[in-house]
Amino acid sequence: MSALKIVLISPRNPLNIGAAARAMSNFGFSELRLVNPYAVAFREARSAVKAHAVLEHAREYPTVAEAVADCTLVVGTTAIGPRVLEHPLRRLEFGGKLIARKIATSPVALLFGSEKFGLSNEDMSYCHWLMRIPAREEHGSMNLGQAVAVCLYEIIRNPAAAKIAPEAKRPADAAHLEHVTEFLETILDRSGYVHARVEGSTRMKIRRLVRRLQLNAHDAEVWLGMLRQILWKLEHTSDSGSRGE
Amino acid sequence: MSALKIVLISPRNPLNIGAAARAMSNFGFSELRLVNPYAVAFREARSAVKAHAVLEHAREYPTVAEAVADCTLVVGTTAIGPRVLEHPLRRLEFGGKLIARKIATSPVALLFGSEKFGLSNEDMSYCHWLMRIPAREEHGSMNLGQAVAVCLYEIIRNPAAAKIAPEAKRPADAAHLEHVTEFLETILDRSGYVHARVEGSTRMKIRRLVRRLQLNAHDAEVWLGMLRQILWKLEHTSDSGSRGE
Numbered sequence: 232m233s234a235l236k237i238v239l240i241s242p243r244n245p246l247n248i249g250a251a252a253r254a255m256s257n258f259g260f261s262e263l264r265l266v267n268p269y270a271v272a273f274r275e276a277r278s279a280v281k282a283h284a285v286l287e288h289a290r291e292y293p294t295v296a297e298a299v300a301d302c303t304l305v306v307g308t309t310a311i312g313p314r315v316l317e318h319p320l321r322r323l324e325f326g327g328k329l330i331a332r333k334i335a336t337s338p339v340a341l342l343f344g345s346e347k348f349g350l351s352n353e354d355m356s357y358c359h360w361l362m363r364i365p366a367r368e369e370h371g372s373m374n375l376g377q378a379v380a381v382c383l384y385e386i387i388r389n390p391a392a393a394k395i396a397p398e399a400k401r402p403a404d405a406a407h408l409e410h411v412t413e414f415l416e417t418i419l420d421r422s423g424y425v426h427a428r429v430e431g432s433t434r435m436k437i438r439r440l441v442r443r444l445q446l447n448a449h450d451a452e453v454w455l456g457m458l459r460q461i462l463w464k465l466e467h468t469s470d471s472g473s474r475g476e
Numbered sequence: 477m478s479a480l481k482i483v484l485i486s487p488r489n490p491l492n493i494g495a496a497a498r499a500m501s502n503f504g505f506s507e508l509r510l511v512n513p514y515a516v517a518f519r520e521a522r523s524a525v526k527a528h529a530v531l532e533h534a535r536e537y538p539t540v541a542e543a544v545a546d547c548t549l550v551v552g553t554t555a556i557g558p559r560v561l562e563h564p565l566r567r568l569e570f571g572g573k574l575i576a577r578k579i580a581t582s583p584v585a586l587l588f589g590s591e592k593f594g595l596s597n598e599d600m601s602y603c604h605w606l607m608r609i610p611a612r613e614e615h616g617s618m619n620l621g622q623a624v625a626v627c628l629y630e631i632i633r634n635p636a637a638a639k640i641a642p643e644a645k646r647p648a649d650a651a652h653l654e655h656v657t658e659f660l661e662t663i664l665d666r667s668g669y670v671h672a673r674v675e676g677s678t679r680m681k682i683r684r685l686v687r688r689l690q691l692n693a694h695d696a697e698v699w700l701g702m703l704r705q706i707l708w709k710l711e712h713t714s715d716s717g718s719r720g721e
Contacts, residue, residue: 393567
């Protein structure tokens with residue numbers, strides 16, 4: 232992960248430097264480089280509690296050329312759409328993948344421009360290609376810390392992990408579901424909900440209703456316990472009157 | 477996009493409320509809901525210039541139940557790993573896809589806990605499932621604004637768009653490449669770089685070198701112009717001496 236160098240160009244807001252470092256720390260990246268940062272901002276960001284390790288090791292460079300000198304791929308980020316034709320422009324979904332592959336073998340620099348102006352044309356001229364976060368242009372550029380977070384997320388994103396469904400609990404078996412159905416039916420009957428208990432269509436309606444709950448085995452046990460208790464109460468209560476009295 | 481309700485629970489920092497609203501605005505979401513926000517924070521966030529429209533329409537609710545009442549799916553976000561077993565837990569890569577599919581047909585609430593404590597167990601009990609951003613747990617939770625940005629990015633992420641490569645420029649044809657090769661060869665010969673111009677292996681070396689540049693048609697023209705000029709200069713300069721003099 233140290234093969235990816237996050238390069239912030241002329242950042243002015245200490246909160247943004249801190250936020251970039253925090254996102255790096257969250258996603259496991261450690262190499263922060265600052266080109267010509269506003270000195271006070273860098274000092275203030277360093278005193279922040281979060282992402283201390285990343286900020287402690289952050290290095291300052293006077294020029295873009297020096298900040299990216301050891302990298303074999305230099306990518307600039309931009310909020311601007313495909314109208315910039317001076318550089319190949321890749322959407323983050325695709326570009327992030329290319330970067331993830333590249334950092335396995337060699338150092339890559341990912342450049343973020345200043346909060347106010349983004350990357351200048353001169354900054355971009357050091358880049359092999361540009362990468363665009365697919366945000367709505369008409370709503371202005373993204374916050375620097377958020378842009379860093381979104382780019383790094385795309386780079387560490389693991390589509391294979393995504394296919395792993397959460398550990399499913401063992402579903403309830405048919406015997407349990409039928410138990411639940413019977414208890415519910417008896418309770419409803421005792422409560423006066425089902426007037427003719429023997430009525431087949433009502434019984435089937437309740438049975439289908441219970442199946443649609445898609446209970447897991449554990450929850451079916453809990454429901455059985457609750458229904459059993461309700462039934463016990465119904466059976467041990469003197470009938471003080473019919474419904475609606 | 478208005479089907480997704482971003483619900484911030486007890487947010488305390490106006491910058492975070494503003495950052496969440498800005499990320500929503502960037503990615504095209506408009507429905508921000510705040511449960512029991514710190515009043516000063518909400519007021520301050522509202523006065524921020526960015527994402528004004530989202531903040532203007534943000535609504536306040538006293539309880540989680542009221543904030544999610546109209547939603548058919550309620551998802552809580554958490555930085556905690558798979559050790560919480562009270563709820564199904566899905567990684568963002570997978571969960572984001574489910575949410576993207578769901579909002580096409582019905583309202584979904586996505587809950588974010590307070591900066592300090594995240595979602596409480598009671599907040600989570602309103603959720604159908606939880607979603608985890610795959611950040612490194614040992615590095616602490618994510619910043620609220622960044623967490624919102626990353627989740628929304630995953631939801632709007634378009635893998636199909638990712639496959640669209642940037643518009644490639646027409647590559648240079650073999651005739652152009654051979655022209656470049658010839659000019660370069662002549663220039664090197666005149667400069668004393670290649671001592672025996674007729675040497676086949678050197679010529680082939682240069683030819684391969686030029687092919688590896690993978691020039692596009694436009695760049696090949698630019699190179700030809702530059703080489704032509706250098707050659708002109710070499711031919712119109714009196715030979716003031718051999719190399720190394």
